[in-house]
Amino acid sequence: MEQRFAKESRCYKTSRVFPTDVNNHNTLFGGKLMAYIDDIASISASKHCRRSVVTASTDSVDFLFPIRPTDSVCLESFVTYTGKSSMEVFVKVMTEDLKTAERRIAATSFLTFVALDENKKPVPVPQVVPETEEEKRLNETAEDRAEFRRIRREKSKNFSGHLTTKFPWE
Numbered sequence: 001m002e003q004r005f006a007k008e009s010r011c012y013k014t015s016r017v018f019p020t021d022v023n024n025h026n027t028l029f030g031g032k033l034m035a036y037i038d039d040i041a042s043i044s045a046s047k048h049c050r051r052s053v054v055t056a057s058t059d060s061v062d063f064l065f066p067i068r069p070t071d072s073v074c075l076e077s078f079v080t081y082t083g084k085s086s087m088e089v090f091v092k093v094m095t096e097d098l099k100t101a102e103r104r105i106a107a108t109s110f111l112t113f114v115a116l117d118e119n120k121k122p123v124p125v126p127q128v129v130p131e132t133e134e135e136k137r138l139n140e141t142a143e144d145r146a147e148f149r150r151i152r153r154e155k156s157k158n159f160s161g162h163l164t165t166k167f168p169w170e
């Protein structure tokens, strides 16, 4: 089976927090950060498989600290685990206070992408090979997260089966 190192999918993105990016508390709007996370993670997934990819799921985004206009926001992402056609991507969000140089992990997230062929069908991806301690730790713990996702997906499917598509005015 074809293999690729986790580092081959690694991406970084650093941004300022502009006035148009903040919420009522003058900290980075959560939706903006989620868009950054999906964006960078999809690039890691594409670099890993060199195919079209779609986001299958986002486990959660844990906002650990507010991000202030005086911070720079640096996102790092890489593929941590691969199934047959799916890839788990880890995103770490770090902030740096531009005056004091204080750094924090402001958020973390795991996302799953699926590689698609020309007919938009799932297609096998290369197996990821972790090398650093952090990559290995994330790879070793990935099967538990994948199992949790499988159960959650089944529950979501069952749950949506009980929902109506009727609009309130109909």
Ligand SMILES: CC(C)(COP(=O)(O)OP(=O)(O)OC[C@H]1O[C@@H](n2cnc3c(N)ncnc32)[C@H](O)[C@@H]1OP(=O)(O)O)[C@@H](O)C(=O)NCCC(=O)NCCS
Binding pocket: 053, 054, 055, 056, 057, 082, 083, 084, 085, 086, 087, 112, 114, 122, 149, 153
């Ligand atoms: C994701 C999608 C392609 C899966 O297609 P499918 O026909 O259900 O495919 P399968 O059930 O064979 O699953 C394919 C792989 O996706 C994984 N997968 C599917 N849904 C998943 C989910 N919600 N979370 C995590 N993994 C998921 C499966 O575990 C499987 O992994 P594997 O091949 O590594 O074993 C399909 O559900 C889809 O197109 N969803 C919409 C995606 C989208 O529009 N995203 C937002 C915009 S990019």
